[in-house]
Amino acid sequence: MLRQLLEKKSLVVAGLMSGTSLDGIDVAIVRIDGCGMNAKVQPLHFESFSYDEELREKLKALCSVEHSDVAQVCGMNVVMAEKFAEAVLRTAELAGMKMEEIDLISSHGQTVWHIPLADAANAYLPKSTLQIGDLSVLAKRTGRPVVGDFRTADMAVGGQGAPLAPYGDLILFRDAAKGRILQNIGGIGNCTAIPAMGETARVEDAELIAFDTGPGNMVLDQVVHELSGGQLAYDADGAWAARGKVQADVLEQMLAHPYFAQLPPKTTGRELFGKAYTLAWLAGVQAQGLSPDDIVATATAFTAHSIARAYEAFILPRMEIAEVIVSGGGARNRTLLAMLQALLPQQAITTSDAFGISGDAKEAILFALLGNDWIHGVPNNLPSATGADRPTIMGKLALP
Structure with a gap:
């Protein structure tokens, strides 16, 4: 089966993304010609499947030390794999495709815990990460080979296992004349700053700046x-x-919050800005007498200002930026985008949709690229983004 994939000039890949916002599963079916920096992507079909309220709350509990346990983690690893399989099968059906037409599934998995830095006081808490949604279950249910569990490989070579999106951002959005920032606003906000660079540029020559800016929709949604x-x-x-x-x-x-003063590369998640953080903050501002309208406005501004200040501190002094291209659920929040534009008057704020890449589908497409490069044996991390010691091939394979 792998030999057949390697002999193909192009692959049809279903990329799966389920982010820290815990809102659902995105499936992007794309055709990819080539690999690495020379890859060309043709979007074929995209679907998004929302989690129901019960599943969302169970996942939130799973991402909390106070409410999780090993039995729940074990069981949900299979539950999420079944959900991912259902999403791929349904997307293929809606696209009018047979599963045999999909060469490969590439799955991010559902993050339940992320430790970007080792705990110096506890040798049993090294730099580590956990994404659930078992690859073997997904492969058996769909009948297609699956690549996934990318982040641990980057950590094994000294990285933080995130952010991974910059690799795909570089391939899809680099421009010869303009410096650009790709800002994803999912549960967490993450950015990739790409200087003006030509089509012939190599991954290893890319001097990118990439990191998690802080909460995206996570606090606001809660x-x-x-x-x-x-x-x-x-x-x-x-x-x-x-x-x-x-x-x-x-x-x-x-x-x-101390996170914002940390130097890149840096990553964060529900460990810092999840439900516990938000409920404590909400109780405090309600005790101060803030109205619901003002609370939502301030929570929205928190995301906008944390993004803009991150640029001002870590990117704009080092790189000339003409455009900020926003994707993810936050790209549909007009108030948030207006706040960003007001804070960044020298940069044009736009969305990835303007470049033919759906803002909702972008991260799923990026993981399709990661899976495609795994098949071709191409290193698919960006050490400048994750802090890894060297480029490496991320991902693991499960066969049907």
């Missing part, structure tokens, strides 16, 4: 969920935030 009594999962179009007034003093206290 706030909206709580304030709406569980009726809303997110602030559609940023309409709720637009009714409120940002409380500057509260915002400055939020931006004083």
Whole structure:
């Protein structure tokens, strides 16, 4: 089976992404010609499948030391694999494709815990990460080979296992004349700053700056969920935030979090900015008498300001940037984008949709690229982004 894949000039790959926002599963079916920096991507079909409320809450509990246990982790590893398989099968059906037409599935998995830096006080908590959604179950259910579990390989060569998106950002969005920042706003915000560079550039020559900027939609979505009594999962179009007034003093206290002062490369997740953080913050601002409108506006500004300040501290002094290209769920939040544009008047704020890459599908497409390069034996991490000692081939294979 692998020999047949290697003999093909192009591969049809289903990329799967399920992010820290815990909103659902994205499946992008793409045709990829070539590999590495020379890869050319043709999107064929995209679907997104939302998690129901029960599954979302169970995943949130799984991502919490206080509410998780080994039995739940063990069971959910299979549950999520079944969910991923259902999503791929359904996407193929909606695309009018037979599963045999898909050469490979490339799965990010569902992150439940991420330790980007070793705990110096505990030898049993080394740099490590855990994404669930068993690859073998996914391969058996779909009948297709599956590549996944990418992050651990980068950690094994000294990296933080994240961010991985910069590799695909470089392939898809580099420009000969313009410096660009690719900003994904999912549960966590992550950015890739790419200087102007030509088509002939090599991965190893790319002087990128990439890191997690902090919370993307994670805090905001939890706030909206709580304030709406569980009726809303997110602030559609940023309409709720637009009714409120940002409380500057509260915002400055939020931006004083130590994470924002850390130097890149750096990554974060629900360990720092998850449900526990948000509920504690929400209780505090409600005790101060802030209205729901102002709370949502301030939570939205938290994301916008953390992104803009990260650029000002770590990117703009070192690189000329003309455009910020936003993707992920945050790209649909008009209030958030307006805040970003106001904070970054010298840069044009746009979305990946303007470049023919759906903002919702982009990260799933990026993981399709990672899986494609695994098949071709091409290193698919970016040490400048993750802090790894060297380029390496990330991923593991499960056969049907």
